[in-house]
Amino acid sequence: MQHRPTLAIIGGTGALGSGMAMRWSAAGYPVIVGSRSGEKAQESAQQIQAGNGAPAARGDTNVGAAAAADIVVLAVPFSNHDAILEELKDAVVGKIVVDAVVPLVPPRVAQVQLPQQGSAGQIAQERIGHSARVVSAFQNVGAAKLQAGGAIACDVLVCGNDKEAREAVITMADALGVRGIDAGPIANAAAAEAMTSILIGINKRYKVDCAGIQITGIPA
Template identity: 75%
Template sequence: MQTRPTLAIIGGTGALGSGLAIRWAAAGFPVVLGSRSSDKAKEAALQIKAGNGAPAVRGEDNVTAAGVADIVIVAVPFSHHDATLDEIKSVVSGKIIVDAVVPLVPPKVSQVQLPPKGSAGQIAHERLGDVARVVSAFHNVGAAKLQNGGVIECDVLVCGNDKEARDAVIAITEAIGMRGIDAGPIANAAASEALTSILIGINRRYKVDCAGIQITGITANVAA
C-alpha cells in the first residue's frame, strides 16, 4: 500500500482544522495538530480517533507540526494568517502548503471583503512561494459537516501555480469523500474565498446548515 503523506493542520484546534483532522485521521492519514499552544494541541489530539492503520493523532506547536509534515494545511483566522505563515516559513521548504484561510472581516462576514492583494491564498503565495508550493483549498466546506461524520455533498476548488501540488491536494480531498476540482492558478483563489461569504449569507437567509457548492458538467475527476 502506498504510504500516505503526513498532514499537519496549523489551526488544528479550530472548527475547520479539527473537522479536517477528524476526516483524515479516520481515513488512515498520519495527522499532527498545530497550535500556538502545544498543550492545547495535545489535548485536542486526544479527542480524535485514528483509523485504517493510522498512528495516533499528535499535537504540537505550529513550528514542530509543520516541520514533521509532508503537507501543511493552514486553517487559522485571517487575523493570524500572516504571522502564522512567517512563523512556519523556516521549516516548510519544498513542502505543499494548503492555505484554507478566508479573509472574513467581522461583523459583516456575509459580505465579500477581499484583501488588497486579492486573496489569502495570494498572500500565502507571496510570503512562502519562494520556498514552498502553495495551494489554496477548503474554503467552501462547512466545518460542522466535516465534524459530524456524514456524507459531504460539496466540491472543493483547488488553486495553485504548481499542477503536481494541486493534484496532491485533490487526492487528499477525495480520500475523505469530497471531489476536488482543479480551479487553476493561485490568482483564482479570490473567487473561492469570496464564495465563503456568499455561502454564509445563504445559510442565514435560507436557514440551512453548511451550504456548499457543486460543479456541474464534469464527467471525470481528473482535469485535462
C-alpha cells in the same frame, strides 16, 4: 500499504481544523495537530480516532507540527494569517502548504471583502515565496459537516501554480469526503474565498446550515 504523506493541521484545535484532522486520520493519513499551545494540541489530538492503518494523531506547536509534516494545512482565522505565515515560513521550505483561510472581516462576514493582494492564497504564496508550493482549497466546506461524519455533497475548488501540488490536494479532498476540482492557478483562489462570504449570507437568508457548491457537467 499505500504511503500517505504526514499532514500538519495548523489551527487543528478549531472547528474547521479539528474536523479535517478527524477525517484525514480516519482515512489513514498520519496527522499532527498544530496549535500555539503544544499541550492544547495534544489534548485535541487524543480525541481523534485513527483508521486505515494511520498512527495515532499527535499534537505539537505550530512550528513543530509544520517541521515534522510533508504537507501543511492552514486552518486559522484571517486575523492570524500573516503572523502564522511569518512563524512557519522556514519550517515549510520544500513542502506543499494548503491554505484554507478566508479573508472574513467582521462584522460584515457575509460581504465579499477580498484583500488588496487578491486573496489569502496569494498572500501566502507571496509571503512564503517559491520555497514552498501554496495550494488554496477547502474554504467552502462547513466545519459542522466535517464534524458530523458521513459523505458531504460538496465540491471544493483547488487553486495553485503547481499542477502536481494541486493533484496531491485533490487526493486529500477525496479522503476528506468531498470532490476536489482543479481550478487552476493561485490567482483564482479569489473566487473560492469570495464564495465563502456568499455562502454565509445564503445560510442566514435561507436559514440553512453549511450551504456548499457543486460543479455540474464533470463525471463523478
